[in-house]
Amino acid sequence: MAAEKGEKGAAAKEVAGERMVTLESSDGEEFHMSEAAAQLSTLLRHVIEGGGIDNGIPLPKVAARTLEKVIMYCEKHAKAAAKSDSDPSAAAGSSSDNTAAASEDLEKWDRKLVNGLSQDALFDLIVAADYLVIDGLLDATCRKVADMMKGKTPDEIRKIFNILNDFTKEEEEEMRREYAWAFDD
Amino acid sequence: MGSSPAAEARPGTALEDLPEDALLSIFALLAPADAAAAACASRRLASVASSPVLPVALALRLGLPPPPRPLSPSAPCPAAARRLLRSLHRLCRLLGFWRRLPSSHSAYQSHAPSLAAFEWGPRATLAASFLSPSPHGFAVSKTPFVTLSIAESGDTVAAIGDVPVCVNFVGNNHIVVEAAAAEDEGEEMVSGSPPEEIYAHFANRRSPGAGRRRRGRQGRRWGGMEAEHFVRIADAEPTEARPLQGLWKGICENRTLEFYLVTYGDIGGVTCRRFSDTRGQNSGYSPVFWTTDTTFLEPPFSEQELVNYSSRDHIRDVASSHAGTENRVISRILCMHSSYDVVDPHLSTPFDARNVEGRIWLYEDGTFGFGFVGSNSIIELRNVSSASCILDTLH
Numbered sequence: 001m002a003a004e005k006g007e008k009g010a011a012a013k014e015v016a017g018e019r020m021v022t023l024e025s026s027d028g029e030e031f032h033m034s035e036a037a038a039q040l041s042t043l044l045r046h047v048i049e050g051g052g053i054d055n056g057i058p059l060p061k062v063a064a065r066t067l068e069k070v071i072m073y074c075e076k077h078a079k080a081a082a083k084s085d086s087d088p089s090a091a092a093g094s095s096s097d098n099t100a101a102a103s104e105d106l107e108k109w110d111r112k113l114v115n116g117l118s119q120d121a122l123f124d125l126i127v128a129a130d131y132l133v134i135d136g137l138l139d140a141t142c143r144k145v146a147d148m149m150k151g152k153t154p155d156e157i158r159k160i161f162n163i164l165n166d167f168t169k170e171e172e173e174e175m176r177r178e179y180a181w182a183f184d185d
Numbered sequence: 186m187g188s189s190p191a192a193e194a195r196p197g198t199a200l201e202d203l204p205e206d207a208l209l210s211i212f213a214l215l216a217p218a219d220a221a222a223a224a225c226a227s228r229r230l231a232s233v234a235s236s237p238v239l240p241v242a243l244a245l246r247l248g249l250p251p252p253p254r255p256l257s258p259s260a261p262c263p264a265a266a267r268r269l270l271r272s273l274h275r276l277c278r279l280l281g282f283w284r285r286l287p288s289s290h291s292a293y294q295s296h297a298p299s300l301a302a303f304e305w306g307p308r309a310t311l312a313a314s315f316l317s318p319s320p321h322g323f324a325v326s327k328t329p330f331v332t333l334s335i336a337e338s339g340d341t342v343a344a345i346g347d348v349p350v351c352v353n354f355v356g357n358n359h360i361v362v363e364a365a366a367a368e369d370e371g372e373e374m375v376s377g378s379p380p381e382e383i384y385a386h387f388a389n390r391r392s393p394g395a396g397r398r399r400r401g402r403q404g405r406r407w408g409g410m411e412a413e414h415f416v417r418i419a420d421a422e423p424t425e426a427r428p429l430q431g432l433w434k435g436i437c438e439n440r441t442l443e444f445y446l447v448t449y450g451d452i453g454g455v456t457c458r459r460f461s462d463t464r465g466q467n468s469g470y471s472p473v474f475w476t477t478d479t480t481f482l483e484p485p486f487s488e489q490e491l492v493n494y495s496s497r498d499h500i501r502d503v504a505s506s507h508a509g510t511e512n513r514v515i516s517r518i519l520c521m522h523s524s525y526d527v528v529d530p531h532l533s534t535p536f537d538a539r540n541v542e543g544r545i546w547l548y549e550d551g552t553f554g555f556g557f558v559g560s561n562s563i564i565e566l567r568n569v570s571s572a573s574c575i576l577d578t579l580h
Binding site for chain 2: 149151
């Protein structure tokens with residue numbers, strides 16, 4: 001279910017029997033998200049539990065394009081969790097293969113989500129996942145960055161991430177000595 | 186884009202601008218060597234890599250209990266954190282199987298085992314043991330050897346029993362285990378040193394048993410422990426593409442359990458070697474067969490092949506004087522044509538070493554057996570380990 005942009009000032013409402021919350025991005029756009037999906041964010045969960053969400057929840061650190069991705073992630077995972085909970089054969093323990101397959105599908109979906117992002121968008125999503133405390137999203141996005149670093153030299157890492165080498169020559173020598181054990185394989 | 190600078194972290198968010206815990210999450214997902222490379226990219230990343238939290242996060246991800254914390258956690262020491270990271274890296278590099286190279290020291294021990302395994306032990310320790318065939322079927326005996334752990338300083342410490350030792354890498358696939366000198370305590374071990382230092386390390390040693398100048402009391406008490414050299418056994422388990430590869434155990438024709446190592450060559454072909462007594466003629470590592478063509482025969486098999494298989498005795502049980510003749514389900518057959526000077530003194534049937542023919546029968550369960558033309562037996566092999574866990578160990 002794609003994020004739905006609602007009317008300004010819309011309170012938490014129900015859509016098709018499902019409670020929805022309104023989120024406002026830093027650039028003023030409104031999004032609706034199911035409460036079940038919002039529960040994946042520890043921050044949002046606390047805000048919802050604390051009440052006072054009638055006028056929507058402002059998210060000054062999350063821009064619209066990033067919030068859209070956050071909502072996509074949360075809705076997808078909330079749906080998957082709901083499906084898994086409601087599967088009668090799961091309780092009987094007879095669908096471990098199905099559960100593993102579903103989990104693998106979800107992981108593939110996560111990878112597709114992060115692989116389709118530019119570096120800027122990826123970092124923005126990391127910031128948002130960290131701010132909203134969405135562990136699974138933070139893990140998926142950080143994993144992508146870690147994959148980009150694997151097997152790379154310091155120079156290559158600088159190039160990929162456009163990092164300035166701010167070591168002095170002496171500092172760089174010392175770092176090489178400190179971490180010589182990592183470069184001698 | 187229409188977004189204000191405050192909305193995103195910043196237009197064009199930089200890696201270094203990510204929150205500290207996000208950067209730590211990224212570093213915790215990296216192997217220690219990759220974390221080290223990232224640390225060398227900039228000061229910000231170096232600072233993250235030096236966080237005392239990182240080795241703990243990394244250890245947890247590796248499935249270890251968290252390594253010991255520094256004595257004064259209120260004053261975290263980046264240098265100690267870096268040492269801890271390096272120690273985790275060293276321990277990870279040691280995991281797996283190693284083959285002991287013969288030395289004058291092991292020559293004086295009867296039946297000195299030559300196969301060693303490094304595995305995780307309790308409380309973030311790495312325990313090495315020698316594996317020996319037991320007299321009970323396919324069971325394997327383990328004799329404790331070196332134990333490595335991470336001290337509170339972050340350095341690696343190693344011991345054989347109560348005696349401190351050093352475990353040093355010479356490149357990635359060769360280690361040396363030798364007694365530690367008293368004066369060496371607290372010093373970093375020679376690891377990843379430039380080749381000149383490694384060779385100087387050995388060149389400065391005196392005759393075996395005399396110990397090095399730096400050994401002092403420790404060396405004399407240990408009686409001048411000879412350095413033990415080990416080479417890594419890569420690829421200890423088969424893969425789908427290389428079903429014969431790995432460390433195997435099988436009962437040979439004299440009814441003793443032996444270890445075998447099967448490797449695939451870079452230029453093609455498969456070689457099988459048997460681990461033997463390090464005093465042996467072939468220095469603990471004798472060839473059994475070698476074949477260049479690794480094309481398997483697929484079912485349905487010819488009548489001749491089936492008769493060849495079913496007419497053989499399967500050597501499976503040390504205790505039994507009558508080998509079983511139970512036939513297993515064969516998935517593929519490999520015809521061996523070894524043009525290699527193979528001499529295996531344990532085989533009861535002598536054969537022309539320059540013209541060895543035989544068969545490898547690959548079974549549906551992934552194990553295999555082999556036998557030679559002119560012999561009426563099949564040596565059945567089983568995996569020594571599966572998913573890095575040693576099977577059938579005696580307690």
